Amino acid sequence: MKRAVVTGIGVVAPNGLTTDDFWAATLEGRSGIRAVDFGDTRYSARFGGQIVDFDDRRHIPSRLLPQTDRMTRLALYAAESAFRDAELDPEAVAGYDSGVTLSNAAGGFALSHRELKKLWSEGPKAVSAYLSFAWFYACNSGQLSIRHGLRGPSAALVAEQAGGLDAIGYSRRSVRRGTTMMLTGGVESALDPWGWVSHISSGRVARPDAPERAYLPFSSEAAGYVPGEGGAVMVLEDKDEADAREAPRRYGEIAGYAATFDPAPGTGRPAGLRRAAELALADAGLTPDQIDVVFADGAGSLDLDRAEAAAITGVFGPRAVPVSVPKSLVGRLYAGGAPLDVATALLSIRDNVIPSAPAAVDLPQDYDIDLVVGTPRRVPVDRALVLARGRGGFNSAVVVTAAA
Amino acid sequence: MSASSSELTIDSLRAILVEVAGQDESFDATTDIAAMTFDELGYDSLALMELSATIEKRFGVAIDEEELTNLSTPEALVLFVNGMLAEAS
Numbered sequence: 001m002k003r004a005v006v007t008g009i010g011v012v013a014p015n016g017l018t019t020d021d022f023w024a025a026t027l028e029g030r031s032g033i034r035a036v037d038f039g040d041t042r043y044s045a046r047f048g049g050q051i052v053d054f055d056d057r058r059h060i061p062s063r064l065l066p067q068t069d070r071m072t073r074l075a076l077y078a079a080e081s082a083f084r085d086a087e088l089d090p091e092a093v094a095g096y097d098s099g100v101t102l103s104n105a106a107g108g109f110a111l112s113h114r115e116l117k118k119l120w121s122e123g124p125k126a127v128s129a130y131l132s133f134a135w136f137y138a139c140n141s142g143q144l145s146i147r148h149g150l151r152g153p154s155a156a157l158v159a160e161q162a163g164g165l166d167a168i169g170y171s172r173r174s175v176r177r178g179t180t181m182m183l184t185g186g187v188e189s190a191l192d193p194w195g196w197v198s199h200i201s202s203g204r205v206a207r208p209d210a211p212e213r214a215y216l217p218f219s220s221e222a223a224g225y226v227p228g229e230g231g232a233v234m235v236l237e238d239k240d241e242a243d244a245r246e247a248p249r250r251y252g253e254i255a256g257y258a259a260t261f262d263p264a265p266g267t268g269r270p271a272g273l274r275r276a277a278e279l280a281l282a283d284a285g286l287t288p289d290q291i292d293v294v295f296a297d298g299a300g301s302l303d304l305d306r307a308e309a310a311a312i313t314g315v316f317g318p319r320a321v322p323v324s325v326p327k328s329l330v331g332r333l334y335a336g337g338a339p340l341d342v343a344t345a346l347l348s349i350r351d352n353v354i355p356s357a358p359a360a361v362d363l364p365q366d367y368d369i370d371l372v373v374g375t376p377r378r379v380p381v382d383r384a385l386v387l388a389r390g391r392g393g394f395n396s397a398v399v400v401t402a403a404a
Numbered sequence: 405m406s407a408s409s410s411e412l413t414i415d416s417l418r419a420i421l422v423e424v425a426g427q428d429e430s431f432d433a434t435t436d437i438a439a440m441t442f443d444e445l446g447y448d449s450l451a452l453m454e455l456s457a458t459i460e461k462r463f464g465v466a467i468d469e470e471e472l473t474n475l476s477t478p479e480a481l482v483l484f485v486n487g488m489l490a491e492a493s
Binding site for chain 2: 061062063064065066067125126128129130132
């Protein structure tokens with residue numbers, strides 16, 4: 001069976017506009033969570049993982065600006081970074097042997113909001129024709145496919161925060177079926193006012209006084225999460241092809257993937273995260289003791305954190321594996337979150353270091369997890385498990401291993 | 405918003421195109437675009453819909469979708485719009 005390796009990573013995150021900047025910030029504990037300025041102070045939640053200093057006009061061709069929401073612009077930028085990192089010329093791989101499968105959870109909110117405003121204030125004829133597709137979840141995949149001529153199997157997967165892992169699993173399947181190169185991952189941005197109130201409506205967004213207290217997964221003071229924007233796009237290649245072209249970077253292999261769905265509330269059946277983890281491990285042909293780190297979903301709410309801690313200890317045993325939640329520095333990036341965690345896992349493997357959560361996290365002892373807190377932990381890392389849950393019952397898990 | 409009665413020119417058309425649909429490498433400020441097709445200029449059907457909506461808003465001239473498919477170059481479109489303006493005045 002063909003194997004899929006990541007040969008290029010393009011990160012765009014609230015604490016780093018490049019993969020290197022993001023990784024340095026992550027290891028130094030530099031947060032990208034900040035007060036979001038809407039020009040209106042009435043919102044009940046104020047802090048978001050916001051990307052600042054992204055110069056659209058510099059990074060996005062003029063032809064694409066009118067027809068792209070911010071989420072798509074960030075995705076185009078991240079994909080370009082990934083191609084550069086892979087030292088792969090997009091024109092050389094264009095055709096039916098290359099595809100793109102990304103995840104997206106919300107669609108293009110800022111552009112849609114702007115056009116709706118025109119609809120109500122100026123009438124239907126003022127609405128941009130580009131709204132017809134620029135709002136749509138599949139737009140990131142679509143615009144990348146068009147821009148780079150990626151005519152092979154392509155898709156857009158939607159599963160809130162879990163979808164990013166599903167996109168990666170789906171892309172691995174495409175590689176196994178014969179597509180030599182897949183762009184994969186996810187990028188999200190819905191921090192305009194309409195997107196913001198949509199996030200708040202989940203009832204799970206934190207409302208603290210200060211950004212550093214806003215999002216504390218696995219803390220006794222966990223009181224919600226912070227929405228963020230960004231994500232990661234990665235180049236996934238057939239391992240034989242990557243070896244043949246002597247790809248300069250082979251970060252690791254997507255060794256295992258699984259997805260489960262929670263039972264209906266009130267049935268008494270357990271949530272599906274633990275089963276997703278176990279299935280992903282089995283898919284990778286690994287036992288729990290072979291995993292060096294777990295990158296947790298980190299919902300940031302007491303009940304969900306407790307459930308995740310129980311799932312982790314259920315699979316691994318109490319305090320048996322280091323647990324890392326680097327998203328505490330950037331927020332929950334929806335479809336971009338889990339791909340960013342996969343990228344982080346690959347960087348952890350490359351550099352043998354596990355990022356830490358801020359020291360402010362007061363871990364309840366009865367969670368029984370070995371949460372890496374305060375300073376990064378320098379240990380050999382060869383195999384990582386990444387977990388993600390999506391609101392509504394989605395659970396996904398991916399196992400990444402060092403490239404052989 | 406009342407329609408302007410002044411004529412559409414190739415230059416003002418170029419400015420509107422760049423404003424509503426951006427610009428790719430197929431032309432720059434010095435290119436004589438008059439006889440190039442919109443396709444050659446990198447503008448697809450949606451870009452032309454945007455163009456048409458803006459012309460209607462600023463010049464008061466409506467171009468129906470079928471007519472639009474026949475106007476394949478800037479000079480054809482400029483001639484058409486100015487013709488409609490002349491008829492109206």
